Amino acid sequence: MANTPGMSVRLKFTLSYAGFLMVAGVLMLAVVWVFLLRYVPGGNAIRTPVGLYPGQHFLLRSFTPAVGAALTFLLAFGLLGGWILAGHMLAPLSRITDAARLAANGSLSHRIRMQGRRDEFRELADVFDTMLARLEAQLAEQQRFAANASHELRTPLAITQTLLDVARNDPALGAGVLVDRLHAVNARAIDLTEALLLLSRTDQRSFTRELVDLSLIAEEVAETLLPLAEKHGLAIETSGELTPTIGSHALLLQMTTNLVHNAIVHNVPENGTVRVGTAFRSGFAALTVENTGEKLPPKLVSTLTEPFQRGTKRLRGDHAGVGLGLAIVKSIAQAHDGTITITPRTAGGLRVTVELPGAPPHLDG
Missing domain, CATH: 1.10.287 (Helix Hairpins)
Incomplete structure (x- = not known):
């Protein structure tokens, strides 16, 4: 919907400043005039022992032109000073507007990088720069x-x-x-x-949240994938405690399944191990899956959560995967306001830890 153009913010600030200055000037002159009326006798002049003393009528004729000149000066000074001050105050906003216009035209690489003391405009610029950085990263990822x-x-x-x-x-x-x-x-x-x-x-994040126990999910996934592990000559070990969190049972089940499945197909040819553990610590529900396997360089490990990245070749062609396992794990963890940490084991293989915000255990009652 098209809106009728109005006054600029700078002009509004200028008029507001000039208007405030005029009101203050009028009040000050009014106080002076009331003071004079109180202590000056009526008439044009009064004869005193020391000479003629001007009366109220004379002061009125003399005071009125001076008041007009003073108010005219205040108006001009208020408009000019208000215009300059408003321009100085709104200069950061102009930089933010220019950056927003560039972003609207598709340029997400531009940054404001406002310097100076931290104030409202500096905070707005920093937030805008952070938003642009995230949008640029998300667009590149997409x-x-x-x-x-x-x-x-x-x-x-x-x-x-x-x-x-x-x-x-x-x-x-x-x-x-x-x-x-x-x-x-x-x-x-x-x-x-x-x-x-x-x-x-x-x-x-289009899913329903409920109370979920990660330890029960870990046991269910380990039992489901045990035949696949035995087929590969692997052993699955589970351990842990009550680990409550709030989220989607189906998505957290998928997340755990992906982790354990990857730990199986990325393992050694025989006599390997997959360990699945859960713990509730410092208000977070933690799920850890680690496996034996080939030694992986840290540089490669840091890319494993990117879509279609594969660390090593699978042992069997019937479970080749599609390269989205850990990417889905990362996405599910982030959708639950959690984090995923992947570290290579010294002896080979990986240790993957997912931390989700914990829920009080008494909520299940």
Whole structure:
């Protein structure tokens, strides 16, 4: 909706300053005039032993032009001084407006970086710079995610197209072999799509919160993934205590499943271990998953929560994953106002700790 243009803030400040100065001047002159009327006799002049003394009528004729001149000076001084002062006071706001205009046109790299003492304008500028930095980082992450997602989605489609071309050019190829391969490719595409949808849902925080015990979730996930661990020759160890938090049971279950699943498929070929533990400490509900595995450099570990980043090759092709496991874990943790910390173990493997705001244990009663 278009609004009718109005006076600028600088002009409003100028008029307000000049108006206040005029009111103050009028009040001061009125006080002077009342004082004179109280102590000056009436008439034009009064003869005294020391000579003629001016009366009220004479003072009125002399005082009126002086009052007019004084008020005119105050008005001019108020307008000029108010305009200069308003411009000086609003200069930081002009810088913020220019930065906002650049951001609206798509330039998120510009920063105000206002110097000087901390006041309301300095705080507003710092908050605006922080907002621009976050928007720029989120936009870069979204662009990178979109590019990676497009690449990952294109891969199964390209494989499907290749299989269909081979089948059309080679009638001797058995239908059963083609169907099996297409089924595997299609399953990977479905897994990737579901992971992308889950990642989008957690980013929007569109879920219902309830009281959840992370220790029970850890036990459920360990029991569910035990056959997969045994298939890989691994052992799963669980430990912990009552660890209540507030959040989505389904999302926290997915988060724990991703962590334990990654710990299994990123493990040593045999005789490996996956440890899952929970603890309630300093008001936070902590979930820790660590595993044996290859030694990873810290530089690589710091990128594992980015979408489509893979630390090592999986041990089995039937659980290749889509490269979103830890990205989903990070997204779910952040959606629950939590943090995720990933550190490489000295002997090999990773230790992943998720800390979520804890809930008082008595709330479950």
